[in-house]
Amino acid sequence: MLLVFDVGNTNIVLGLYEGKKRLSDWRMSTTPPRTADEYGMVAINLFEKANINYKDVKAVVVSSVVPNIMYSLEHMIKKYFKVEPLVVGPGVKTGINIKYDNPKEVGADRIVNAVAGHEIYKKPLIIIDFGTATTFCAVGIRGDYYGGCIAPGIKISSDALFERAAKLPRVELIKPPSVICKNTVQSMQAGIVYGYVGLVDLIVNKMKIEMRNLGEQEPLVVATGGLAKLIASESSTIQEINPYLTLEGLRIIYEKNQ
Known part of the structure; x- marks a missing residue:
């Protein structure tokens, strides 16, 4: 499964995909900034409430306009989902x-x-x-x-x-x-x-x-x-x-x- 993060100034929106099919989506507050473990506990709880095993996530993509939370968020993804996130930025193929x-x-x-x-x-x-x-x-x-x-x-x-x-x-x-x-x-x-x-x-x-x-x-x-x-x-x-x-x-x- 693919997990995507859209990090905005007010909310972080998460989407979970199996191929092209969107399985679920969630929204959490961006502020105040959280630690990696706090982000991890919120994310895992969302998966549990949806009866989805978070360990089935094999890839993560992140788009962010809030630089000061990226260290904690990337650390959380590596620690809890065991993957290196693809962060949208220079060097990423977009076709645009x-x-x-x-x-x-x-x-x-x-x-x-x-x-x-x-x-x-x-x-x-x-x-x-x-x-x-x-x-x-x-x-x-x-x-x-x-x-x-x-x-x-x-x-x-x-x-x-x-x-x-x-x-x-x-x-x-x-x-x-x-x-x-x-x-x-x-x-x-x-x-x-x-x-x-x-x-x-x-x-x-x-x-x-x-x-x-x-x-x-x-x-x-x-x-x-x-x-x-x-x-x-x-x-x-x-x-x-x-x-x-x-x-x-x-x-x-x-x-x-x-």
Whole structure:
């Protein structure tokens, strides 16, 4: 079995594969940083709850945007799973041609998403990943990674509003019934959710124009990440939601490196 780790700033998502079949997936908090043994106990407990023997794992792939936990995580993988993890980075085969000024600056998660999108859809793509930050990536039909942009995540925006405005409460991130609201909580929800939809649609439409100028046909707009469904429900540009895009990308990268 193949175990994949998608390490983000807020959560670590684990996916377990038997060939191309995803057997299970789990989510744990990234912070506070844990020791190798603490990560090991959490991972093994997840396997036990799913009635899966963790010793059946024969390979591990890791994508991370959090460098300060990698020592503990890699040590845990070697100690408990008895394998040397494949860490996505320079020297790893992806099949993606990175057009960034400095390819080393591109986050591993963005590369993994591009690999998955290119392999699965075989079309020009705009990939939106709703994580701690929201990333927009333009990928060409031949696997050219043109670049993109990064915006504050919707939860960061919501938290900032609560923390910097003394009289405003922390609110649940749900879609209110209208934009003209009659109470503070719904007014905040409307501003956050519908305002973020506007941000997404404007950026996507500008990216579409720039991709056409690069000679690409109309791109497919794919969203992933925890809040993708919330924004996609009102967006006029998001065409598909793929919650497992990053995990699939890690599986594909493992296959490319065998």
